[in-house]
Amino acid sequence: MASPEVCVVAIDIGTTATRYAYSLKHDYMSDPGKIVLNCDWPDGKNRYIHPKAPTCVLLKPDKSFHSFGLEAACQYTDLCEENEQDDWYFFQNFKTTLCNTMKLRRSHTIPDITGKKSLPARDVFAHIITYLKDDMVENVRKTIEHVDDDFFRWVLTVPDLWDVGAKTIIQEAALQSGIKEQNLIIALQSEAAVQFCDTLxxxxxxxxxxxxxxxxxxxxxxxxxxxxxxxxxxxxxxxxxxxxxxxxxxxxxxxxxxxxxxxxxxxxxxxxxxxxxxxxxxxxxxxxxxxxxxxxxxxxxxxxxxxxxxxxxxxxxxxxxxxxxxxxxxxxxxxxxxxxxxxxxxxxxxxxxxxxxxxxxxxxxxxxxxxxxxxxxxxxxxxxxxxxxxxxxxxxxxxxxxxxxPEDSGLAVVKGAVLFGHSPPSVRYRVLRFTYGISTTRKFEPGDPIDNKVIVRDEEFCRGIFTKHVGIGQTVAIGETFETKKYRPLHKKPKSVTVRIFISSEDNPRYTTSPFSQLLGAIDVPLSSGAGENTVIEVRMKFLDTELICEACEENSTSVSANLRFPESENSDYDLKKNSEADIVLH
The missing domain is CATH 3.30.420.40 (ATPase, nucleotide binding domain)
Incomplete structure (x- = not known):
């Protein structure tokens, strides 16, 4: 039978270096500072005694795992010496490819050291997390018998600069490594650093x-x-x-x-x-x-x-x-x-x-x-x-x-992440990397893009207006629902409306057709039989750890929601000359 005690393990995969640390619940209760750092890494020749290892991984030609850290670097050097490296995959300094980009997809790939080959980022991170997880479990089982998956709570740190999509890649990589979702916490590096400093x-x-x-x-x-x-x-x-x-x-x-x-x-x-x-x-x-x-x-x-x-x-x-x-x-x-x-x-x-x-x-x-x-x-x-x-x-x-x-300045994040796993703060915050809003339609005005013009009831309207809900750089509380915005249908007798959610790298974007805007997703909202152009449509947004929840509904009706993580691959399905029947305007 597994022990009910929880062991919190923090994994900090940095751009150049990786660390992991852990503490048992009873140790935390008696002394929160009693955190064990892994300081024993293989380097391909001997053992490397240090609290961190280089963030690099070597994969075999069949894309299976071979080695991590200095051991990977050593093995890759040997392959280069023998001129046998071409079919292998060696990755280093790849983490920043996930930073602050609207173009990030679930299928996002990262190049190996040669720049000639690439693999999905999720798979590369999954190989690293699997290695670290297995190494950690093996170390614990040397001193504690009968531990199962629920014995561990895993905390993975991510940069504050990462948006929802990047965090999702890490979350899915962790799940791919065998970590259960209920045992996983994604923590910002700043959250972990603050948690560490607050104990000083x-x-x-x-x-x-x-x-x-x-x-x-x-x-x-x-x-x-x-x-x-x-x-x-x-x-x-x-x-x-x-x-x-x-x-x-x-x-x-x-x-x-x-x-x-x-x-x-x-x-x-x-x-x-x-x-x-x-x-x-x-x-x-x-x-x-x-x-x-x-x-x-x-x-x-x-x-x-x-x-x-x-x-x-x-x-x-x-x-x-x-x-x-x-x-x-x-x-x-x-x-x-x-x-x-x-x-x-x-x-x-x-x-x-x-x-x-x-x-x-x-x-x-x-x-x-x-x-x-x-x-x-x-x-x-x-x-x-x-x-x-x-x-x-x-x-x-x-x-x-x-x-x-602090004396352990370089270890503040990984140690703080352990403390975070034992006692997460009651309120958590995020600084948004993009502006979030929806596409609406309004009366056509001088200066509006001619391609956005559409004729409805003999009047000129402009489609693709970016109506802002939350701004770039805004600090939001996780789980907080923002002020509901109200809209109404563009047409007199609509059967439904479509709420299209966009992100933008601009603070006050004007049009969703701008090159700085990207379609994140859409919600089709069915309307009652008596709905007309004065029917009120309510739209609200809420941010969670790794996703945005957008809810929309006819006023006083059951809402329809979408959990959004990655932008749609293209905006081409949003044809400004077609399907305006489902458009909405600001109420």
């Missing part, structure tokens, strides 16, 4: 009325949440936003751009494509250095360089690596010894110039907004802030703010 002693001791900002910077995204304490350790959400202008990947890109200046762009491109295991090894060493280097250091930075990188550079330029460096702009400031690169400290610090400038500028602009002007405390979480140089720059540029950087 520095936050718990804040005075009532204190406004504080949780700033989470991941690999390619920024999540901002502003909250206010109002007694008894409770918080009120004041502001929430997300963006893509900076992230940890900016630091990594700056580092590889620096290496390209030394070894050459072509050499670095071939190295990162064909020597994936060595490339990840290089990133690991860089991450160690960025956590240790301070502004008071003076000694050169000693970095381990993969021998294969030196070899590729020597083959490309026909000279020794030492002689090659003497002909670069870093002559006299960079030296080699065995497999080490000795870099003058000032040169190494330049790698962080752009990331620091971007972060400081972004935070400064936040404090200029009305929503953030009263913030007195800034909590910085995410791997981006594990760099001491970046920490010092934030403190220097914002001396009037209280800066809190």
């Amino acid at each position: 002693p520095e936050v718990e001791k804040q005075e009532t009325g204190t406004e504080y900002m949780v700033l989470h910077i991941g690999a390619k995204s920024v999540d901002v949440t502003v909250q206010r304490t109002f007694g008894d350790r409770n918080q009120e959400k004041m502001f929430q936003n997300s963006d893509t202008i900076l992230g940890g990947i900016l630091t990594e890109d700056s580092f590889f751009a620096f290496l390209a200046e030394i070894f050459g762009t072509d050499v670095m491109r071939n190295f990162t494509t064909k020597c994936t295991w060595s490339a990840f090894d290089l990133i690991k060493d860089f991450e160690v250095k960025k956590r240790k280097i301070t502004n008071v250091d003076s000694n050169p930075v000693k970095m381990s360089m993969p021998c294969r990188l030196f070899e590729m550079c020597e083959n490309e330029f026909g000279t020794s690596i030492r002689e090659h460096i003497e002909h670069t702009l870093y002559k006299g400031r960079i030296r080699t010894t065995a497999d080490k690169l000795l870099v003058d400290l000032d040169i190494f610090k330049n790698v962080f110039t752009l990331p620091i400038k971007s972060a400081v500028g972004y935070i400064n602009n936040l404090f200029k907004t009305d929503a953030c002007k009263n913030v007195s405390t800034l909590l910085l979480v995410g791997g981006f802030f594990e760099c001491i140089l970046i920490q010092d720059a934030i403190r220097k540029n914002f001396p009037d703010k209280r800066i809190i950087i």
